[in-house]
Amino acid sequence: MKSSVKKIIANTIEQHNEELRAISIKIHDNPELGNREFDAFRLLTDYLETKGFKVTRGVAGLETGFIAEYSNSDKGRRVGFCSEYDALPGVGHGCGHNLIAITGLACALAIKALFDHKITKGTVVLFGTPAEESTSGKITYVLNNEVQSRVDAALMLHPMATDSLYARFLALDSLKVEFFGRASHAGMAPWNGINAVDALMQGWDNMSMMRQQTLSSNRIHGIITDGGKSANVIPDYASAAFYARSLTRDQLVELKVKLENCFKAAAISTGCEVKLTWAASGPIEDVFQNDTLTSAYREYMEEEGIKFATRVEEEQIVSGSTDMGNITHVIPATHPCFGIHTTATNHTYEFAEAAGTEQAHYDALLASRCLARAAADVLLDSAVLKSAVADFKKGKQ
Numbered sequence: 001m002k003s004s005v006k007k008i009i010a011n012t013i014e015q016h017n018e019e020l021r022a023i024s025i026k027i028h029d030n031p032e033l034g035n036r037e038f039d040a041f042r043l044l045t046d047y048l049e050t051k052g053f054k055v056t057r058g059v060a061g062l063e064t065g066f067i068a069e070y071s072n073s074d075k076g077r078r079v080g081f082c083s084e085y086d087a088l089p090g091v092g093h094g095c096g097h098n099l100i101a102i103t104g105l106a107c108a109l110a111i112k113a114l115f116d117h118k119i120t121k122g123t124v125v126l127f128g129t130p131a132e133e134s135t136s137g138k139i140t141y142v143l144n145n146e147v148q149s150r151v152d153a154a155l156m157l158h159p160m161a162t163d164s165l166y167a168r169f170l171a172l173d174s175l176k177v178e179f180f181g182r183a184s185h186a187g188m189a190p191w192n193g194i195n196a197v198d199a200l201m202q203g204w205d206n207m208s209m210m211r212q213q214t215l216s217s218n219r220i221h222g223i224i225t226d227g228g229k230s231a232n233v234i235p236d237y238a239s240a241a242f243y244a245r246s247l248t249r250d251q252l253v254e255l256k257v258k259l260e261n262c263f264k265a266a267a268i269s270t271g272c273e274v275k276l277t278w279a280a281s282g283p284i285e286d287v288f289q290n291d292t293l294t295s296a297y298r299e300y301m302e303e304e305g306i307k308f309a310t311r312v313e314e315e316q317i318v319s320g321s322t323d324m325g326n327i328t329h330v331i332p333a334t335h336p337c338f339g340i341h342t343t344a345t346n347h348t349y350e351f352a353e354a355a356g357t358e359q360a361h362y363d364a365l366l367a368s369r370c371l372a373r374a375a376a377d378v379l380l381d382s383a384v385l386k387s388a389v390a391d392f393k394k395g396k397q
Contacts, residue, residue, distance in 0.1 A: 001380065005119060009372045012113040013106045013365055020102040021361050023047065028098035028356045031087030034131025037064045040085035044101060044128055051109060053126070060144040062137050066128035067146065068108065072115040076122025077385055079375040080151035081107045082324065084132045094347045095133065096159035096340065096355035099364040103157040104128075106368035111375055120379045125150050129323070138323035139281045142330055153293060153332045153378050153388055156324050157367050159355060160337040161345060163306050165294050166314040167337060170219065170245035171252040172321035173283035177203065177263050180273040183236040193234025194271045197227055200238040203266035203274075207242075210262055217318055218255050219245035245321055248286050285325035288395055292388040293334035296377050300370035320346065332388040334374070338367035 013020075027040045041064040045055045053068040083104030084097040104126050111124040127147065130137040141147050147154060160167075179200050184193030207220060214220075222242030228235030244259055246252040260276055267274035298308060308314070324335045340360035344350035354360055377384045 001119075005114060005376050005380070006373060008113050008117055008119065009110040009376065010369055012110045013369055013372070016106065016109055017365065019047070020106055020365070023105065024098045024102045024361060024364075025356065027085055027101055028093050031092035032085075033089060034086040034134035034137075035062070035064055037085050037130055040064075040101065041066065041128065041130070044083065044085065044105070047105070048108075048126065052112070053108070060140045060146055062130055062140055064128075064130040065137055065141070067150070068126040068128070069123060069150075070108070070112045070115065071123035073121035074123075076120065077379050077382070078123040078125065078151045079111060079378050080125040080127055080147065080154040081371075081375070082127045082129050082138070082154065082156040082327075084129055086131050086133050088133055088347060091347060091349060092352045093355050094349065094352040096346070096351065096360070097132070099159045099340070099355055099360060100157065103364050103368045103371070106365055107155070107372040107375065110368070110372035111379070114376060114379070120376070122379045123151075127154075132323055136281060136284055136323035136326075139284065139326050142326045143281065147327055148330045151331065152385055153290070153375070154327050155293060155333065155371050155375050156335050157364070157371055158322070158335060158337045159340045159360065159364065161339060161342055162337070163301065163308055163339045164314050164317065164337045165298055165308055166289055166311045167317040167319045168217075168247055168315060169287035169319050169325055169335070170217075170247060170321045171249045171283055171286040171325065172243055172245045173252060173256060174279045175242045175244060175256075175259065176239065176277040177242065178239045178275040178277075179237070179267065180275070181234070181236045181271070184234040186232050186234050190234055194236070195234050196238035196272055197235045199266045199270040199272040199274070200224065200227070200240055202270060203263035204240070206262035206265055207259060210258055214255060214258065215246070215251065217247045218251070219243070220255075220259060247318075249283065252283060284321050284323050285329045287322065287325040287335050288328040288333075290328070290332040290334050290388050291391045292384060293332060293374055293378075294336060296374035296384070297334060297336050297370055300373045301367070304366055304370065332392040336367075336371070338363055340364070
């Protein structure tokens with residue numbers, strides 16, 4: 001049975017190779033920012049409909065979000081994949097989301113082929129998740145129960161410089177800081193003013209010194225979004241945007257309190273009022289890799305000749321953040337990374353260039369074959385899903 005599954009998956013993805021390559025390049029060469037991925041959205045949803053998927057557009061109030069489903073039984077098990085397709089400001093597809101888009105497509109098509117060949121029964125769902133780099137569309141899907149109500153397990157791939165299974169993706173929350181002071185003539189009567197920029201700078205200094213007393217895995221970084229309008233006016237308003245990241249959600253809670261106190265203290269010392277606003281949708285969770293699903297993917301990648309570092313070595317690698325983490329905390333899920341033969345790091349021009357190469361396309365489809373086989377295990381063997389659920393529950397204890 002496993003050999004038949006492997007053959008069908010490989011043949012299906014190969015049959016769609018040229019179509020997938022064309023979709024990837026169209027998305028790559030026309031980068032669109034989060035929640036504005038209109039061309040990629042149309043391209044993906046129209047393609048899925050031609051392949052027999054039932055497509056629902058505008059999911060959970062997200063204009064460029066979609067869910068594509070195919071089922072040959074309402075009694076079988078259900079697997080889901082994720083496609084991303086947003087780009088970064090100025091850098092384009094420096095995170096390779098054009099490749100993530102087609103790995104989701106490839107896996108969904110491969111599982112559909114297993115249904116059409118009557119190898120197994122069940123449902124496959126492709127979640128089109130917009131704005132991963134900005135407003136985190138997957139969080140909205142989770143909050144609206146779109147993921148956990150539709151699938152028993154979720155799987156997603158991400159391109160990187162190297163292949164990895166257990167690199168740490170950080171929990172993240174975003175903070176908007178606003179200071180309110182009092183304007184005055186900077187030369188004639190500065191003593192009548194309350195300087196909002198001074199408060200922001202003092203809070204920034206507090207934050208910088210506080211880093212020494214936080215875990216080395218914590219990350220805090222930000223930008224000034226409003227630093228006044230004229231050098232000759234004591235600014236009555238200043239604002240900044242920050243990201244706070246930690247290895248786990250619990251560590252993030254602790255870090256957020258410390259960060260808030262940095263700016264509250266600055267407000268007291270300068271006489272300003274301060275307003276602190278965290279992301280309305282809530283934080284991005286750390287990625288909780290499901291051992292059963294991840295081990296299956298590893299086995300199939302190693303069959304293809306891919307080598308991985310040990311888990312202990314991989315867990316020393318601190319990566320970025322992804323809203324896939326939120327999905328991993330509500331259902332069994334895996335989020336491995338595949339190398340695309342580059343030394344460039346994500347979110348760079350060099351990585352964007354690499355993401356458009358033939359080699360990266362080959363790497364993406366190789367990883368897709370292996371992820372689809374891991375998903376097929378869930379559909380074919382009830383013991384696999386049982387094990388994945390047990391891993392998930394164990395991690396929640």
